[in-house]
Amino acid sequence: MNKIAVIGTGNLAWHIVPALKSLGHQVVAVSRHTSRSHQWPVRVIDHAGLVRFAPDTVVLAVPDKMIAECSRKLSHVLPPSTLVIHTSGATAMKKIDGHFENKGVIWPIRSLRKGTAPLPWTDLPVAYQGNNDFSKTRIRILVDTLTQISYSLDSQQRARLHLAAVYSNNFTNWLYQISYDLCEEMDIPFEALLPIIKNTALRQDGTEPKLLQTGAAARDDKPTMDKHLKLLNGHPEFARLYRLLSNLIQEGVED
């Protein structure tokens, strides 16, 4: 059992606090807004309370740009031996203040949202990292009790995976939005596309997606591509995107 303080009460805290608690750890949430403590399944304390709690592990569930500042503040009140873990996909481990000897990262590879039902972590992939053998072991044990799918990645690899996730998640969702816009303009229910959207995602099994690539660009079907670009006459930005992605597909499938 660890004494874990989670700093922040945002999306990630919302999902990791109950998960850590259910594993039997002694968990508190640290926030300036202790008045909203009824939303949380653990005690919510402020920074003064944190010092009395004396955690052995601190999880920084704060916005990326706050990691440096937040850990610097903590360095004034917590001993150097405290294990400090940040939870950002895009931030280097070294952003955690130099006062702390034991640092690490736990990054759940998933888009998390506050207010939704707490996620089952067992099949949620987590990338982790530690700055020395002690941190690595402690974090690996913690992660392995949380999930069955974990990846030991250094800061560079994690930043790269975070970038790759932008394409697979954020950008993909915007392609759905474009489809939605195109449908709505002509009174076509976007629902008609949900099965193909789900099928395209669910058939991914880790093999190279281009082996499943279909469509006009993949088969170099210029008449259909020209027809599509004509239909996009009123949407120059969608047409730009259409050309760019079609070019990438055509070059890619030739490899």
Add this chain to the structure above:
Amino acid sequence: MNKIAVIGTGNLAWHIVPALKSLGHQVVAVSRHTSRSHQWPVRVIDHAGLVRFAPDTVVLAVPDKMIAECSRKLSHVLPPSTLVIHTSGATAMKKIDGHFENKGVIWPIRSLRKGTAPLPWTDLPVAYQGNNDFSKTRIRILVDTLTQISYSLDSQQRARLHLAAVYSNNFTNWLYQISYDLCEEMDIPFEALLPIIKNTALRQDGTEPKLLQTGAAARDDKPTMDKHLKLLNGHPEFARLYRLLSNLIQEGVED
């Protein structure tokens, strides 16, 4: 019961022939390659056999660019009353030869592949169209026995939906490919992204996808976007795509 001839033995024929047969119709497949008939659950005949079979309905499961020519050939041997249906998302109904009085379209909104297990059509969305009341009724009855999800769309709407599906299916699959490339270069298993890929698709329920949009572009987080673009130094085309999609997201979420 209809006497249905399916012309072509490609991806669509592979999935519609067993579906039509299982509904109790008398179905034949028409192909120049009658020697491969053992692959098919119905009799495979050539064009000469087609005249003897005398179908009341012909389904054209041929490449888009063959629809006009193929239906013209049929016009020399089949009566004008034959109902001729093409199965293309991107092709206007009028491409079917003028000899035929009864025309229509059945387009399953799904990427279909030959050689895979025949799909259950019940929850496969199908767009359909007919050129007159007789065709419309006949086709609607046929479609409604195939699937529970059908949409009556004109040629313009269907072409638009086909274009929207390119974004949701073909282009999305290529975003997965980019993620795959980015991971592979740094020895990161692409499997780490499968849960987020599936989650992003499965949470679509017909509401506007932008309401679920997350990420650096959506929250106008310039430092993270700059970091990502730096990581893409060796990939100018991925960076171009990154900028274009981020701009579209930023303009779109402001609306």
